[in-house]
Amino acid sequence: MENLNEFLNCYNEKDHSIALNNRNIYVSYSGDYKGNPINHVHNSCELLFIEQGGGEYKIRDQQYHIEKNGVLIIGGTDPHSRRFTQVPCIRYGLTVLPAFLQSLPVINSYMNVYRTHSPEEANKLRGIDDVTFNRMVSIIWQLREETKDNGQGKGDMVYALLLEMTIILNRLLQLEKQDISGMYKTMSDIKNYIDFHYAENLSLEELSRIFYLQPNTISKNFRKTFEKNINSYIHSVRVSNAVRVLEKNDISITELSEVVGYASVNTFLRQFRESLGISPLQYKKQFEQYKEDAGKTRLTWDIREKKKY
Amino acid sequence: MENLNEFLNCYNEKDHSIALNNRNIYVSYSGDYKGNPINHVHNSCELLFIEQGGGEYKIRDQQYHIEKNGVLIIGGTDPHSRRFTQVPCIRYGLTVLPAFLQSLPVINSYMNVYRTHSPEEANKLRGIDDVTFNRMVSIIWQLREETKDNGQGKGDMVYALLLEMTIILNRLLQLEKQDISGMYKTMSDIKNYIDFHYAENLSLEELSRIFYLQPNTISKNFRKTFEKNINSYIHSVRVSNAVRVLEKNDISITELSEVVGYASVNTFLRQFRESLGISPLQYKKQFEQYKEDAGKTRLTWDIREKKKY
Incomplete structure (x- = not known):
């Protein structure tokens, strides 16, 4: 070493x-x-x-x-x-x-x-x-x-x-x-849809309209397939995206909550805290500190490059 | 080493x-x-x-x-x-x-x-x-x-x-x-068909019937796709299979030529010689000698196994 x-x-x-x-x-x-x-x-x-x-x-x-x-x-x-x-x-x-x-x-x-x-x-x-x-x-x-x-x-x-x-x-x-046909396939499609359309309306009624399935069929099978509640999953995707926006930009909390698909700032703040235990502003502060710490060290790939794994 | x-x-x-x-x-x-x-x-x-x-x-x-x-x-x-x-x-x-x-x-x-x-x-x-x-x-x-x-x-x-x-x-x-759609796909299907059905009738008319293409469309496009004449390809598949049968079995030349799809023993013999430069019987003799030479040496994987590549 x-x-x-x-x-x-x-x-x-x-x-x-x-x-x-x-x-x-x-x-x-x-x-x-x-x-x-x-x-x-x-x-x-x-x-x-x-x-x-x-x-x-x-x-x-x-x-x-x-x-x-x-x-x-x-x-x-x-x-x-x-x-x-x-x-x-x-x-x-x-x-x-x-x-x-x-x-x-x-x-x-x-x-x-x-x-x-x-x-x-x-x-x-x-x-x-x-x-x-x-x-x-x-x-x-x-x-x-x-x-x-x-x-x-x-x-x-x-x-x-x-x-x-x-x-x-x-x-x-x-x-x-995994057998990737049938309901698994549909649930994966829904999950991917959420990943890409997190900023849009993702109510069960809306998903039901898009995927031609009863709202409770979606909800029940999503949990069965991914061992996660579909609404929790939607929140977690929105919070993940909020975190990245927060790290890169100066943005108001109201704007941020809209950008990631929330109609209500309060819901956004509650979900963010539930995920990360802190508020968006506290996160931003911690992240700045983290970046500063990380910035003091240098990259390693180049050193290892010589080793020819 | x-x-x-x-x-x-x-x-x-x-x-x-x-x-x-x-x-x-x-x-x-x-x-x-x-x-x-x-x-x-x-x-x-x-x-x-x-x-x-x-x-x-x-x-x-x-x-x-x-x-x-x-x-x-x-x-x-x-x-x-x-x-x-x-x-x-x-x-x-x-x-x-x-x-x-x-x-x-x-x-x-x-x-x-x-x-x-x-x-x-x-x-x-x-x-x-x-x-x-x-x-x-x-x-x-x-x-x-x-x-x-x-x-x-x-x-x-x-x-x-x-x-x-x-x-x-x-x-x-x-x-x-390679773009694997269209004519390339069809020609590949024909090639695979030949590989598996070498013992059957593979006349252009028969292939034409199976693949719903004009005989000369098949012949022209096969050459274009694989840079090989389709009839030469059919012969080479049949000879390859004849060689394996020959190595494993005692079989008469008439029987062998039938097994690999030839109606005429003479065509078979001519094609065999064209491929390998020798007759089936000469091949069998050479192969027996080769097997004997090879049998004197031992396997190597086990030795190398220790090296953990």
């Missing part, structure tokens, strides 16, 4: 923040010395591959331990915070938009991989053998190359690499392949 | 011969000390990845040089022979049935990879940089694991690995992605 001081937070790469909500796929490499406990939420599903160090993640209301040779999967729109107990905590990050994964053949049968797992289930991704763990890291490196270059067949290569990663994770988690 | 005497021909693995015509995918690892010049033909497309040594291949009427860090692609049903100039010539082999590749989404747009290339084009696969070459070898190793085990999502993993390999090769060859 090279000089540890060289390891740093490359979350400040210029695209990182946008990526969390709007990029199909994004890879990062970072190492933190302090366990910044900022609350965090985004549309993308986040996968962390721990190379060194350790800590705790809180996702929704559950605690997860991370350590060397472990992978942690955080479902899209699930609020999470972290605390590092062994620093630096050096890890690769892979974020992928669920709607993008859903659009990919074969991978769309393995979407159960890309959600927050129960702590028991998540244990299957701890203490992974070196061969398997290094293979995943090598896929991350190749994805890094692909997302940075404009190679021939780049989209197809990203697809191949993601499919490989998906099956490795699915084997570790020992999940069943 | 371990003791070279340990490197040997693992073409005598029990499935190798069957694999060449009937397995979707098969991987091998072999090293020959002598340049056995046996003429060879099979349905599968064969990819050779040269690790050490060198030699010459003759494919149809063209000469190809192989050497370290080179890949040679031999199109399905193309007769070929070899002569090693630097022994042992140690190489990984990947054989894939064209009809199988054609059935795989995305890969079916890159079918131009899986044919015999002109010697100029084939030069692009010589002297490949170590990183890229090792990545391909690592894919071969993973394919080996997948085709040997019964892992969860095995078919999907093989697909991911083949897609990755396909795009790497396509980048090296700098080929265009």
